[in-house]
């Protein structure tokens with residue numbers, strides 16, 4: 154491949170486009186879209202979001218030390234874009250889309266009913282970086298839509314049709330994975346057993362229609 158050179162910038166993707174819920178001191182909820190989010194640590198479970206100081210959501214998170222990351226799906230495309238283009242200072246985005254909220258379990262911040270997975274987060278630290286401040290937060294509770302949990306209790310996140318953002322464009326993940334974790338180093342017998350299981354699962358699915 155022949156590469157052309159560009160000055161350093163965030164040419165990085167895909168990233169998840171998530172909807173983050175927050176509340177102000179009076180308990181009024183707001184949502185905004187975040188693409189600069191990621192996993193920082195497995196144990197304890199830490200995530201990051203990078204937020205500009207001028208956002209209403211920034212004020213809310215600073216005031217309460219809590220937020221909820223709501224994963225988004227293809228069905229949530231329009232609201233994900235809108236909530237990233239309009240501030241809660243001007244529009245009540247929750248009313249605008251008639252969104253139903255579910256009360257927080259371990260935080261005071263509600264989550265979005267329409268989202269398949271909500272991560273309740275408590276802020277651990279805030280670092281000023283430049284355009285954005287980086288919040289590192291601990292996930293204190295996960296809420297997962299029952300439709301994504303299979304009969305063996307496994308969470309099938311890949312089936313949610315999650316939304317990704319890549320250099321100005323949105324994509325929904327396909328439901329068929331290309332492969333599973335560890336397939337490149339798995340022994341042939343393990344690969345065959347996995348394939349067999351997959352075929353059986355697929356057959357089972359078809360028969361149930």
Ligand SMILES: Cc1cc2nc3c(=O)[nH]c(=O)nc-3n(C[C@H](O)[C@H](O)[C@H](O)COP(=O)(O)O)c2cc1C
Pocket residue numbers: 170183184185186187188189190203204205207208209210211233234236237238239240241242285318
């Ligand atoms: C796809 C997408 C990703 C975004 N990612 C971020 C982000 O990571 N950090 C941020 O501060 N703003 C981000 N924004 C912009 C905010 O969501 C936007 O300014 C929003 O209107 C702020 O709302 P608020 O004032 O109600 O908090 C993003 C917008 C879009 C459309």
